[in-house]
Amino acid sequence: MSKLDEAKGKVNTALSRLERMVEDRLRVETERADELAAKLTRLEQDHEQLKRVATDVEARLERAMEHIRTLLADDQQR
Numbered sequence: 394m395s396k397l398d399e400a401k402g403k404v405n406t407a408l409s410r411l412e413r414m415v416e417d418r419l420r421v422e423t424e425r426a427d428e429l430a431a432k433l434t435r436l437e438q439d440h441e442q443l444k445r446v447a448t449d450v451e452a453r454l455e456r457a458m459e460h461i462r463t464l465l466a467d468d469q470q471r
Contacts, residue, residue, distance in 0.1 A: 394402075
């Protein structure tokens with residue numbers, strides 16, 4: 394085998410190794426991106442649920458405060 398053929402073989406081997414490394418890294422990063430996307434979806438769902446709960450609590454507090462105001466007003470009229 395000539396030195397040129399040997400050099401081409403080494404370059405091809407190095408390129409193949411590099412391609413495998415890049416493919417592995419891409420696979421790992423894709424998996425990580427998928428995991429992060431799933432986590433983001435869960436967090437967005439949790440956030441929406443918490444917003445609904447907060448809105449419900451706020452409405453209930455408003456009703457309770459109005460009820461207290463009514464009771465206080467009735468008490469002051471007596």
